[in-house]
Amino acid sequence: MKFEKVALIGCGLMGGSFALAAREAGWAQHIVGYSASASSRQKALSMGVIDAAEDSIAQAVQGADLVLLAVPVTATNACFEAIAPALRSDALLMEVGSTKSDIVAAALNTLGDKLHCFVPVHPIAGKEVAGVEHADADLYKDRALIMTPMASSGASQVQLAKQIWQSLGSFITELSPAAHDAAFAAVSHMPHVLAYALIRGIFQQKNGADLIALGGPGFRDFSRIAASDPVVWRDILTTNREQVLLQIAHFKDALEEFENAIEAKHPKALEDMIRQxxxxxFKWRIGANQTPKA
Amino acid sequence: MKFEKVALIGCGLMGGSFALAAREAGWAQHIVGYSASASSRQKALSMGVIDAAEDSIAQAVQGADLVLLAVPVTATNACFEAIAPALRSDALLMEVGSTKSDIVAAALNTLGDKLHCFVPVHPIAGKEVAGVEHADADLYKDRALIMTPMASSGASQVQLAKQIWQSLGSFITELSPAAHDAAFAAVSHMPHVLAYALIRGIFQQKNGADLIALGGPGFRDFSRIAASDPVVWRDILTTNREQVLLQIAHFKDALEEFENAIEAKHPKALEDMIRQxxxxxFKWRIGANQTPKA
Incomplete structure (x- = not known):
């Protein structure tokens, strides 16, 4: 596997980490980058994350055999429109956002006769800090990657996409876009909402700042995800609105069961629920359902 | 500071770690231990955590100048009753449970003319595993310790208690028992309830096991506390019932604001709440309000 020209659309944490990892894996001969912000492009260039910074999406994509789109989800549609006319017909185009149904809809609307090039993926990796300065060649190593191929995705593109992420050390699971969004509403989007709501609920009390200052290691780990980028998470929660609302409803039912058991002084019921x-x-292990790379 | 005989009532993770740390700090000449379970006592003895295992609380406490009570909160009352008659009048008695108002009430009811010996404390430290086999001499190092002295606590006992925990590397904050229980309902008990309810809410869905298997690093850290000991947490939530229910109410208000902002497709309101x-x-730091040891 070799790629002559890799184009990065979006030179942030996710895109920058992909570029660094690709370079280490040895299959990327030349990596060019485009970012909406000129200063981000220059930063990526001066850090050696990309070999050249381009002034437009079309210039970056021109002639590339691999294009990675790593931008906030609200920018995806416009990027697809700019990518499509410039994309080689045999290229692989991937996008790494945290929601997938909306991305698939955007691709259907915009990619036209390049639709077969496109394979949507979601690497289950990240940090609470944004920007190429935090890019990390090992970000995707030993991490799950959810691939949600479309019926239209080319067989060779899907095959290449798998090889690429396996070469970066990711464990690949295939899901439909809808199943992906339902699952991640439960195990990722909900924990964010709960961490935000806990902090808001405490801070709105008159001595909220004093209370939060007393948090220990449990609070630290529980609320770590609350520090993630607000724009990214606004977009994820609005984009995956229906699934998130469904999970909030499931959660509220469960919370009410705990509340009732505490209120009714029913220690046996409470203990049974806690124990379950x-x-x-206790038995859960990250990535336990994923098979290591072939 | 020197203690001739340290008595450990409860040879589990918390008590065992205290014994190991005391030994390292050099002020404990002889450490004896009692545990309700004979096998726990023997394990602590064979691991060298204690120098002698005693068959009763009275035997362990007899002649001790320092007694540490580290048992599940529901056992505290009975332990106090057994300790009081055997306790030296100049001894220091500490108890390390996660709730304090109930412990103070139990002390008032049981300790009689030994009440001045008692100083309640809460080390903000722990693990998701129980038992002396996980005891760790560094468990209390660089950790907050909340001290909730009673009006009846002897001045010399309070002073000694501070010196002891500072010698183990803890940062001491003084709070009233009621303020302690209100604060920890918010920053510790609530995160546990939310982590339990998230897992229950997911698992009660028909494909719950598949969903949970897809959790990534965010889910891992958010839900880590859910693996804690069920009996300990049943007791904490029932003991601190009123404060926990109050915090559940605050949380539900905040969750509803998030739900409404998502439901109403109001991205600006949602972003503002997430950003706050x-x-x-992002600015929060563990122990930021605590001063390092003197």
Missing amino acids: ASDLR | ASDLR
Whole structure:
């Protein structure tokens, strides 16, 4: 596997980490980058993350055999429109956002006769800090990657996409876009909402700042995800609105069961519910359902 | 500071770690231990955590100048009753549970003319695993310790208690028992309830096991506390019932604001709320309100 020209659309944490990892893996001969912000492009260039910074999406994509789109989800549609006319018909185009149904709809609307080039993916990796300065060649290593190929995705593109992420050390799971969005509403989007709501609920109390200052290691780990980028998470929650609302409803039912058991002083019921959750969490292992790379 | 005989009532993770740390700090000449379970006592003895295992609380406490009570909160009352008659009048008695108002009430009811010996504390430290086999001499190092002295606590006992925990590397904050329980309902008990309820809410869905298997690093850290000991957490939530229910109410208000902003497709309101929580969490540092040891 070799790519002559890799084009990065979006030179942030996710795109920058992909470029660094690709360079280490040895299959990227030349990496060019485009970012909406000129200063981000220059930063990526001066850090050696990309070999050249381009002034437009069309220039970056021209002649590339691999294009990675790593921009906030609200920018995806416009980027697809700019990518499509410039894209080689045999190229592989991937996009790495945290929601997938909306991305698939955008691709259907915009990619036209280049639709077969496109394979949507979601690497389950990230940091609470944004920007290429935090890019990390090992970000995708030993991490799950969800691939949500479309019926229209070319067989060779899907095959190449798998090889690429396996070469970066990711474990690949295939899901439909809808199944992806339902699952991640539960295990990713909900924990964010709950961490935000906990902090808001505490801070709105008159001594909220004093209370939060007393948090220990449990609070630290529980709320770590609340520090993630607000624009990215606004977009994820609005984009995946229906699934998130469904999960909020499931959560509220479960919370009410705990509230009732505490209120009714029913220690046996409370212990049983805690024990079930505790056993499940104790046995849980990250990536336990994923097979290591072939 | 020197203690001739340290008595550990409860040879589990918390008590065992205290014994190991005390030994390292050099002020404990002889450490004896009692545990309700004979096998725990023997394990602590064979691991060298204690120098002698005693068959009763009275035997362990007899002649001790320092007694540490580290048992599940529901056992505290009975332990106090057994400790009081055997306790030296000049001894320091500490108890390390996660709730304090109930412990103070139990002390008032049981300790009689030994009440001045008692100083309640809460080390903000722990693990998701129980038992002396996980004891760690560094468990309390660089950790907050909340001290909730009673009006009846002897001045010399309070002073000694401070010196002890400072010698183990803890940062001491003084709070009233009621303020302690209100604060920890918010920053510790609530995160546990939310982590339990998230897991329960997911697992009650028909494909719950498949969903949970897809969790990534965010889910891992958010739900880590859910694996904690079910009996300990049943006791904490029932003991601190009123404060926990109050915090659940605050949380539900905040969750509803998020739900409404998502439901109403109001991205600006949603972003503002996320940004506030994100800024607060980004600036938050564990123990930022505590001064390092003198």
